Amino acid sequence: MLCRICKEAMEPTVVDFETNWRGYRATFKDLPVIKCVSCGHTLITPDAADLMSDLVDAKLAANQPVPEVLTVEEAAEFLKLSTQTVYNLQRAGQLPGAKVGSQIRFLRSALTDLLAGEAPPQAASLQQPNPDPKKIARPRRNTPRDGL
Numbered sequence: 001m002l003c004r005i006c007k008e009a010m011e012p013t014v015v016d017f018e019t020n021w022r023g024y025r026a027t028f029k030d031l032p033v034i035k036c037v038s039c040g041h042t043l044i045t046p047d048a049a050d051l052m053s054d055l056v057d058a059k060l061a062a063n064q065p066v067p068e069v070l071t072v073e074e075a076a077e078f079l080k081l082s083t084q085t086v087y088n089l090q091r092a093g094q095l096p097g098a099k100v101g102s103q104i105r106f107l108r109s110a111l112t113d114l115l116a117g118e119a120p121p122q123a124a125s126l127q128q129p130n131p132d133p134k135k136i137a138r139p140r141r142n143t144p145r146d147g148l
């Protein structure tokens with residue numbers, strides 16, 4: 001491959017490459033490039049360019065604020081469960097989700113609390129079987145007025 005500036009030979013090497021990328025200063029150490037032996041003109045290989053792009057995108061994504069309200073898909077991803085399992089658990093009252101229209105939404109903080117074992121889902125109490133009324137012992141009244 002010849003340099004498009006001076007038409008001299010270009011050779012593969014590595015450089016430390018610093019760039020501004022969407023407002024961030026990024027430094028890449030030992031980046032594989034093709035460099036002109038004569039004028040120093042440097043080409044970044046397509047593979048290296050892709051890698052840089054992926055790294056920057058990942059870094060930018062990591063800086064994004066995480067959504068506080070999760071869809072079933074996001075909750076499944078967060079909990080490392082299948083979406084079907086999330087549906088089933090929510091329906092069974094095991095997950096603290098809310099139905100908004102026809103959609104189920106989850107608060108990230110509620111799922112975090114659940115994982116930490118701090119807050120049982122509110123719906124859980126509603127899902128417990130009702131005790132048989134006949135088996136409920138009536139409280140005994142031992143006050144004097146009972147005899148009247």
Ligand SMILES: [Zn+2]
Nearest residue numbers: 003006036039
């Ligand atoms: Zn050159």
